[in-house]
Amino acid sequence: MTLHDGNLWLSLTGGRATAAKTAEGGYPPYNIELLPENDGGPEALRITLAVAGFARDELDVSVEDGELLIRGVKRDEGPKDYLHRGIAARHFKRTFALASGVEVRNAELHNGLLAIELERPHREKRVLKVGIKPAR
Incomplete structure (x- = not known):
């Protein structure tokens, strides 16, 4: 499955991305x-992950071999006596395969949401004129 109305941005299937998505079990959830396009600026996309309970230094965003990798590693806080534990705070790795030309613009953590903005610069339309040789 590719996203963004037939214009390839990122892929949720194929190769390593499929294996990672299966292992993640839907955690953390994301949008x-x-x-909106700026006046002639590049197209942009935002991936927002719900990472409540993670500090900035427990998160890592990187691009490796054409894949966007988001990792979260919680520090061990020692034993606690929970009466109810409903907030997931486990390690995670979320992977998105990026299409050619898509770049990560920035990442921000605000109120438990990690927002990663991607952009794809407009490509100039190239027209290549191919000469036709006469038949022999």
Whole structure:
């Protein structure tokens, strides 16, 4: 499955991304939104992950071999006596395969939401004129 109306941005299937998505079991949940275009600026997309309970230094966002990798590693806080534990605070790795030309613009953590903005610069339309040789 590719996202963004037939214009390839990122893929949720194929190769390593499929294996990672299966292992993640849907954690952490995320949204993907198309951002409004600026006056002639590049197209932009935002991936927002719900990472409540993670500090900035417990999160890592990187691009490796054309894949966007988001990792969360919780520090051990020692034993606690919970009466109820409903907030997931486990390690995670979320992977998205990026299409060619898509770049990570920035990442921000605010109120338990990690927002990662991607952009795809407009490509100039190239026209290549191919000469036709006469038949022999």
